[in-house]
Amino acid sequence: MTNQSSCDVVVVGAGMIGAACALYAVRAGLDVVVVDRGPVAGGTTGAGEGNLLVSDKEPGPELELALLSCRLWREITEHRRPDNHRPPTRGHGLAPGLGRAVEFEPKGGLVVASTPGALTALTELAVGQRAAGVETVAVDADQLRELEPYLAPGLAGGVLYPQDAQVMPTLAAAHLLRASGARVETGRTVTGVLRGAGGAVRGVRTDRGHLLAPAVVNAAGTWGAEVAALADVSLPVLPRRGFVLVTEPLPRRVRHKVYSADYVADVASDSAALQTSPVVEGTAAGPVLIGASRERVGFDRSFSLPVVRALAAGATRLFPFLEHVRAMRAYVGFRPYLPDHLPAIGPDPRAPGLFHACGHEGAGIGLATGTGHLIAQTLTGRTPDVDLTPFRPDRFAEEAAP
Numbered sequence: 001m002t003n004q005s006s007c008d009v010v011v012v013g014a015g016m017i018g019a020a021c022a023l024y025a026v027r028a029g030l031d032v033v034v035v036d037r038g039p040v041a042g043g044t045t046g047a048g049e050g051n052l053l054v055s056d057k058e059p060g061p062e063l064e065l066a067l068l069s070c071r072l073w074r075e076i077t078e079h080r081r082p083d084n085h086r087p088p089t090r091g092h093g094l095a096p097g098l099g100r101a102v103e104f105e106p107k108g109g110l111v112v113a114s115t116p117g118a119l120t121a122l123t124e125l126a127v128g129q130r131a132a133g134v135e136t137v138a139v140d141a142d143q144l145r146e147l148e149p150y151l152a153p154g155l156a157g158g159v160l161y162p163q164d165a166q167v168m169p170t171l172a173a174a175h176l177l178r179a180s181g182a183r184v185e186t187g188r189t190v191t192g193v194l195r196g197a198g199g200a201v202r203g204v205r206t207d208r209g210h211l212l213a214p215a216v217v218n219a220a221g222t223w224g225a226e227v228a229a230l231a232d233v234s235l236p237v238l239p240r241r242g243f244v245l246v247t248e249p250l251p252r253r254v255r256h257k258v259y260s261a262d263y264v265a266d267v268a269s270d271s272a273a274l275q276t277s278p279v280v281e282g283t284a285a286g287p288v289l290i291g292a293s294r295e296r297v298g299f300d301r302s303f304s305l306p307v308v309r310a311l312a313a314g315a316t317r318l319f320p321f322l323e324h325v326r327a328m329r330a331y332v333g334f335r336p337y338l339p340d341h342l343p344a345i346g347p348d349p350r351a352p353g354l355f356h357a358c359g360h361e362g363a364g365i366g367l368a369t370g371t372g373h374l375i376a377q378t379l380t381g382r383t384p385d386v387d388l389t390p391f392r393p394d395r396f397a398e399e400a401a402p
Contacts, residue, residue: 003209007031009379010204010211011182012190012227013219014038015045016169016365017357019176020372021217028376032182033211035204037189041173044221044364047333049244049281049289050169051257052366055109055161056264059128061390062342066363067133068386069370070163076176076369077104077167098179102172103284109164110139110147110256111264112155112318119156122261126159135162150253150321164257166281169365193231193354201231201353215379217355222336224344224358228393231351235344236396237359239334241300243293245311248326249286257281258318263292274307278314280322287328290315292362294335301332335361338396345371345391346378355379356393 009025011018014036022032036042052073057063077099098104113119126136137160144158145151177184185208192205193216203212218235220227228235259279279291293307308330316323338344338359348354355378357371374384 004212006212007033009215010213011217011219014040015043015221016173016368017371018219019173020368021219021357021375022182023176023180024372024376026180026182028380034182035185035188039186041170044333045169045173047331048169048365050167050365052165054134054163055111059132063132064386065367065370069367072369101175103168106165108256109161110158110258111261112158113261114155116156118261122159150319152318152320201351215353217357219357221358222334231354233348233350238337239299240337241295241297241334243307243330243332245290245308245330246328247288248328252282254280254282254288276310278318280315280318337361342390344393346388348393350394
């Protein structure tokens with residue numbers, strides 16, 4: 001006899017997005033099982049920097065999602081529950097001290113421009129962001145070093161984004177899963193999506209038996225295309241490789257997340273070629289994290305000395321003191337890239353009962369809370385707080401149709 005159990009929702013993926021989906025689904029009164037073939041945060045989440053950003057989003061659907069997520073992150077870390085959220089019927093909601101536990105730092109982001117032309121473009125972007133609800137503060141060239149005393153001289157100016165923050169991503173995923181009260185089954189591989197005679201989802205097949213449920217959430221990140229294929233639907237998620245360089249622990253010298261205005265263009269680029277732009281930030285634990293690189297090379301995890309050298313060179317241009325600081329290690333991860341740079345969020349009409357929550361590229365940590373909240377709303381038949389039309393999972397199938 002096949003080993004099987006049942007629940008209301010199976011979430012495939014125990015990374016940051018899966019954890020947030022579980023948290024909000026349980027808070028909505030649903031019985032949730034999270035399943036992952038690896039450990040908690042064993043994929044993209046564990047290789048991330050933990051950024052919660054609005055600064056790198058152009059006005060539009062992703063920025064709207066980022067602003068919702070920003071508010072929800074504050075509620076989680078400050079232990080406030082809005083009146084329109086039902087109390088959890090399972091689990092214990094939000095654990096005391098969660099902000100400290102996940103190393104939440106509301107440090108803000110500082111985007112700097114090296115030339116007057118780059119500053120003009122950055123200022124124009126900030127105007128549009130401000131109209132959409134983002135807090136922005138123009139920073140003149142002579143004010144930059146008041147915010148970041150170790151910043152290189154000669155920059156044209158910048159924009160400060162007070163809403164930007166950071167968490168330690170592995171801790172955040174683990175604590176949100178624990179706070180949710182959902183059952184978590186790691187080391188369990190999903191091998192198929194079960195569907196009834198009419199095509200509706202009725203659970204998943206795993207290497208340890210069936211998990212029966214009327215709803216399955218694909219929160220598999222970079223491997224979201226594989227999970228979608230198990231349900232006989234296509235979702236063109238591709239891996240976009242990135243390296244992060246980690247220095248020795250230091251006294252706090254970098255106060256904000258600091259990055260070049262070029263970073264925004266690199267995030268929005270469709271190029272498969274290597275792109276690097278300097279991103280530097282301190283952490284609560286002391287090391288400085290240095291990014292960012294992007295390239296589409298499949299799931300090649302090979303160490304690339306030229307990429308790491310480019311990261312180091314970009315960082316020392318922003319902060320010259322880093323030239324004398326030791327790099328302790330570098331790690332690699334894969335961002336889940338979709339062709340239009342928007343995640344897939346919501347129900348898939350091609351497989352009733354299948355919901356997608358993947359394809360967030362490098363923004364998944366920051367967008368996790370909003371994504372989980374919206375998925376929970378759709379699972380329970382409520383109207384989502386954000387219009388999900390731009391995030392429809394089947395939008396690529398429509399584009400491919402003759």
